[in-house]
Amino acid sequence: MKFNFLDLLLPRETKFFDLFNEQAGRLLACAKRLRELAAELRSPTAPTTAVPGTSIVGATVAVAATSALGRRDILKVGVVAVREIEKQADKIEERINLALEESFITPFDREDIHTIASAVDNAIDAIKALTTKLELYGVLELPPRFEEFADIVADCSGFLVEAFARMKKRLPLSAQVKAIGEAERKADLLFSIVIGDLFKSEDTAIEIIKEKEVYEGLEEIVNCIDSSAKLLRRVMIKQG
Numbered sequence: 001m002k003f004n005f006l007d008l009l010l011p012r013e014t015k016f017f018d019l020f021n022e023q024a025g026r027l028l029a030c031a032k033r034l035r036e037l038a039a040e041l042r043s044p045t046a047p048t049t050a051v052p053g054t055s056i057v058g059a060t061v062a063v064a065a066t067s068a069l070g071r072r073d074i075l076k077v078g079v080v081a082v083r084e085i086e087k088q089a090d091k092i093e094e095r096i097n098l099a100l101e102e103s104f105i106t107p108f109d110r111e112d113i114h115t116i117a118s119a120v121d122n123a124i125d126a127i128k129a130l131t132t133k134l135e136l137y138g139v140l141e142l143p144p145r146f147e148e149f150a151d152i153v154a155d156c157s158g159f160l161v162e163a164f165a166r167m168k169k170r171l172p173l174s175a176q177v178k179a180i181g182e183a184e185r186k187a188d189l190l191f192s193i194v195i196g197d198l199f200k201s202e203d204t205a206i207e208i209i210k211e212k213e214v215y216e217g218l219e220e221i222v223n224c225i226d227s228s229a230k231l232l233r234r235v236m237i238k239q240g
């Protein structure tokens with residue numbers, strides 16, 4: 001961003017950039033926890049040996065039940081962790097709004113500051129909504145390619161963190177915005193593939209509906225992050 005002589009005459013609040021960085025950090029923490037949850041549900045710890053004196057069939061049923069219980073616990077822990085991070089993010093957004101009320105001079109338009117904070121919060125809320133839906137629907141075995149989506153979410157979140165860091169230093173962030181856009185297009189393609197495969201499967205109608213909503217939730221997260229990145233770029237362009 002070009003040098004602005006007015007910045008010397010009218011020093012502007014820099015705390016907003018710090019708050020944005022904190023908020024983006026919470027988004028990245030949520031995204032990483034989602035990816036961890038996906039890996040944990042894929043291979044939860046569960047006993048694999050038969051109990052002495054039981055039949056093979058009985059042992060298989062017992063292991064399956066224990067495995068399901070383990071997955072349920074893993075899911076619960078993951079959901080609680082995401083909710084806690086979301087609460088932390090809400091507090092940061094409140095601090096941003098309070099700072100807007102108390103600051104006479106801001107680094108850029110007040111409305112843009114509020115919109116950016118809301119956009120990042122929407123992405124965090126989308127992750128929370130997805131994990132809540134997993135628990136509500138009792139999804140103990142994630143649909144195929146969930147982890148690929150989770151990786152995209154984590155990558156996009158990381159790029160957004162970088163973009164906010166560069167924004168504070170008034171450095172170009174086109175590379176980060178471009179990377180997020182490419183990841184978003186990759187997610188769109190993946191979404192088309194998984195939905196096509198889903199309706200070709202022999203799953204029950206209920207299972208198809210569940211998996212479809214899970215994939216839609218994942219796509220929504222990526223779209224929210226992409227929207228946040230594009231918003232940052234527009235604000236930077238506006239500032240000149």
